[in-house]
Every structure is written in C-alpha cells, then in structure tokens.
Amino acid sequence: MPMKTKLFVLYGGKSVEHDISLKTALTVLQSIDRDRFDVYPIYITREGIWCHRGRLVEHVRGIPDLILPVDPDLANPARSLGTLSAKLFGAGGKQVALPLLHGSNGEDGTVQGLLELLDVPYVGNGVLSSALALDKAAAKAVIAHAGIPQAEYLALRQTDWLEAGEEAIRRIEETLGYPCYVKPASLGSSIGISRCEDRARLKAAISEAYRYDRKIVVEREIAGREIQVAVRGNERAQASVPGEFIHEQAFFDYHEKYEAGRLVMSIPAELPEETAAAVREQAIRAYEALGCAGLARVDFFLDQTGRLYLNEINTLPGFTAFSMYPIMWERTDGTRYAALIELLIDYAFTRHADKQSIHYDKEAVR
Structure with a gap:
C-alpha cells in the first residue's frame, strides 16, 4: 500500500476573517479522503499562535472541534511556529500544505513566503499574486495596465486623509461622485465596506474603513449584475461557467452574506453566449496578469x-460546500468538492516540482 501524503491544513489566523476561515476548514476537513491523506490540522489563533495536535484521527463534527488549545510553553507566535515547523514540516515524507487563511496574515503572501522558505509545497497562489490580489489598489493598477475595464477608483492612504481630509473628499466627489463605495485595501468578505450616497456617509465610511487598513480604495458604483467565475490551473488556466448572485439590495454586508442567508446563486448565470465567453476570457486575462x-x-x-467591469480577484474564495467556487466547477465539468481539492493539491505538487529546476548557484549553470 503506498504511503499516504501528509496534508497540513492551516486555518484561523490573525485576521478579521478568522471565523470565515473556520467555516472553510470545517468543510474541507470533513471532505478529505483519509485513505489518501494523513491530515494534520493547524489552527492559528487570533493572536497568531500556531497550534496542533498531530495527525487527525477522529471525525470533525463542528467548529468547536477546530479550536485547538494553546500550549502554555509556546504561547507566542515565534515559539509556536518554530516548534511546529520542526516537528511537522521538518519530519520528512511526501507533504503539502493547504492554507485556508482568508484575509490578512494568510491570504496576503505572508504564509506563502514562509512555506517557500520551508520548501513545503502548498495549494494556491504564490507570494506575489497573493499580495497583489489582496491589495485592491495594487491589483487595480496591474489590471489597468493589462487593459481590462474596471470601475473608476481612487486610492487613499491614511496620512492623506489625516493631513488633507477635506481635499480628499472634494477629489472623490469631483472624480467619482455618488453613490460610491469605500473599501479597506486589503480585506474581503465585505468587512469594512460601505456604500455612500452623500458626504456625511462618505466621511463616516472612510473612518470605518481605516479601522481595518491604512490604505483604502474608493470606487464609483457600477449599477448592474454581479457575475463571478472560478478559475483554476497553473500555466494553462481554465475558467468555469459564470455564476451570479441574485439579490434586491444595492449592497450586501458581512451579515447579509454570511449570517442572514439572503444571497441566492444562479449557476450558470443567464447570459448571452458571447457575454459568458467574454467573462471567461477576461477572467483568465486577469488571472494571468496577476500571476495567479x-x-x-x-x-x-x-x-x-452589456459592458463588463472587473470588480476584484479573490485568491482564496469561500470554499464551503455551498460556496460559489466549488459549485461553479461542479456545474461546469462535474468536478465534485473532494475531487476539486485533490486537483488543487496536484497543482501544488506540479508547481513545486517546476521550481526545483531553478538554480541558486551560478556555478551550477556553467
């Protein structure tokens, strides 16, 4: 019988999206084929402390099972990470990491950089694409350079706001107008995002967004439908059929998305054939532009x-059994949830193997 692959599942994290990560991890851990993988859950607390119990043996029943206790002797990030790295990542054998960390300190290239240094294959985007995509201002600059249409926007640093707030307000009003959206540059899940219809709401929204980031993005509202598409692959990316969120409100915040259950999905989206093709083509262009x-x-x-505008690229989309990303693939080619995870793991091993051909010693290439 072939030896099982060690699968390190990272979840939680020092992020306001901590709870969303737990929901993703629960579905993944309940779906992994234990005949192929020895699963090692790694819980990262809200303070950044890494916790583990070794190989997962029992069935994971719910979110409480994911909250692993902190070792009192390793109650800081550096000590917990150092011990865990030596004990788990350094133990040898075929291994791969599956980061399920939404938002800051996980989806932003930080954990990806750590895994690169440890030479551990990992699922998902690399350091640069992760950092670029999570920073909305940086991603928009790259997307603009690639010539992909998007909403007009302004990026605003906190120092700009503190030093010249009224001037910033006037610039937003003259350039974008109302309604507009205010977003922290480096967050997802609609956290800290506000729709603004007047100056008073705009000022309050800017102050709220700066609670979560030191840079924000303000965008002109595009009235229309919200279309999403799932992309997968390394060098040769593929796009799924498009999907759509059906809703009556102009904007759905975190509560409406994740707690009230008021979003309805339409997959595939009802689109003209040429529009669906354009969505898939532009999605792959954007994916490649950010090096995903x-x-x-x-x-x-x-x-x-009928004009398309790119909104954003999410390098770690929601991944529960009811999330758009896995459902879009099932409706596209029949790939079920567990098989999709294994396919993403295969991409991780392929990318890691490709990197082994890179030389770090100039003498070796003579």
Whole structure:
C-alpha cells in the first residue's frame, strides 16, 4: 500500500476573517479522503499562535472541534511556529500544505513566503499574486495596465486623509461622485465596506474603513449584475461557467452574506453566449496578469448596456460546500468538492516540482 501524503491544513489566523476561515476548514476537513491523506490540522489563533495536535484521527463534527488549545510553553507566535515547523514540516515524507487563511496574515503572501522558505509545497497562489490580489489598489493598477475595464477608483492612504481630509473628499466627489463605495485595501468578505450616497456617509465610511487598513480604495458604483467565475490551473488556466448572485439590495454586508442567508446563486448565470465567453476570457486575462496559480475567483459587474467591469480577484474564495467556487466547477465539468481539492493539491505538487529546476548557484549553470 503506498504511503499516504501528509496534508497540513492551516486555518484561523490573525485576521478579521478568522471565523470565515473556520467555516472553510470545517468543510474541507470533513471532505478529505483519509485513505489518501494523513491530515494534520493547524489552527492559528487570533493572536497568531500556531497550534496542533498531530495527525487527525477522529471525525470533525463542528467548529468547536477546530479550536485547538494553546500550549502554555509556546504561547507566542515565534515559539509556536518554530516548534511546529520542526516537528511537522521538518519530519520528512511526501507533504503539502493547504492554507485556508482568508484575509490578512494568510491570504496576503505572508504564509506563502514562509512555506517557500520551508520548501513545503502548498495549494494556491504564490507570494506575489497573493499580495497583489489582496491589495485592491495594487491589483487595480496591474489590471489597468493589462487593459481590462474596471470601475473608476481612487486610492487613499491614511496620512492623506489625516493631513488633507477635506481635499480628499472634494477629489472623490469631483472624480467619482455618488453613490460610491469605500473599501479597506486589503480585506474581503465585505468587512469594512460601505456604500455612500452623500458626504456625511462618505466621511463616516472612510473612518470605518481605516479601522481595518491604512490604505483604502474608493470606487464609483457600477449599477448592474454581479457575475463571478472560478478559475483554476497553473500555466494553462481554465475558467468555469459564470455564476451570479441574485439579490434586491444595492449592497450586501458581512451579515447579509454570511449570517442572514439572503444571497441566492444562479449557476450558470443567464447570459448571452458571447457575454459568458467574454467573462471567461477576461477572467483568465486577469488571472494571468496577476500571476495567479492554483485557484482564484474573478468577480465582474455587468452594466445595463452589456459592458463588463472587473470588480476584484479573490485568491482564496469561500470554499464551503455551498460556496460559489466549488459549485461553479461542479456545474461546469462535474468536478465534485473532494475531487476539486485533490486537483488543487496536484497543482501544488506540479508547481513545486517546476521550481526545483531553478538554480541558486551560478556555478551550477556553467
């Protein structure tokens, strides 16, 4: 019988999206084929402390089972990470990491950089694409350079706001107008995002967004439909059929998305054939422009004239059994949830193997 692959599942994290990560991890851990993988859950607390119990033996029943206790002797990030790295990552054998860390300190290239240094294959995007995609201002600059249409926007640092807030407000009003959206540059899941219809709401929204980031993005509203597409692959990416969120409100915040259960999915989205093809083509262009690998969900607005605008690229989309990303793939080619995870793991091993051909010693290439 072949030796099982060690699968290190990272979840939680020092992020306001900590709870979303737990929901993703629960579904993944309940779906992994234990005949192929020895699973090692790694819980990262809200303070950044890494916790583990070794190989998963029992069935994971719910979120409480994911909250692993902190070792009192390792109650800081550096000590917990050092011990865990030596004990788990350094133990040898075929191994791969599956980071399920949404938002800051996990989806932003930090954990990806750590895994690169440890020479551990990992699922999903690399350091640069992770960092770029999570920073909305940086991603928009790259997307603009690639010539992909997107909403007009302004990026605003906190120092700009503190030193010249009224001037910033006037610039937003003259350039973007109302309604507009205020977003922390480096967060997802609609946390800290506000729709603004007047100056008073704009000022309050800016102050709220700066609670979560030191840079924000303000965008002109695009009235229309929200179309999403799942992309997967390394060098040769594939796009799924497009999906759509059906809702009556102009904006759904965190509560409406994750707690109230008021979003309805339409997969595939009802689109003209040429529009669906354009969505898939532009999604792959955006994916390649940011250097993505493994997976991403690409979100668009479709206005009433039929024009597409790229909204954002999410390098770690929601991944529960009821999330858009896995459902779009099942509706595209029949790939079920567990098989999709294994496919993403295969991409991780392929990318890691490709990197082994890179030389770090100039003498070796003579």
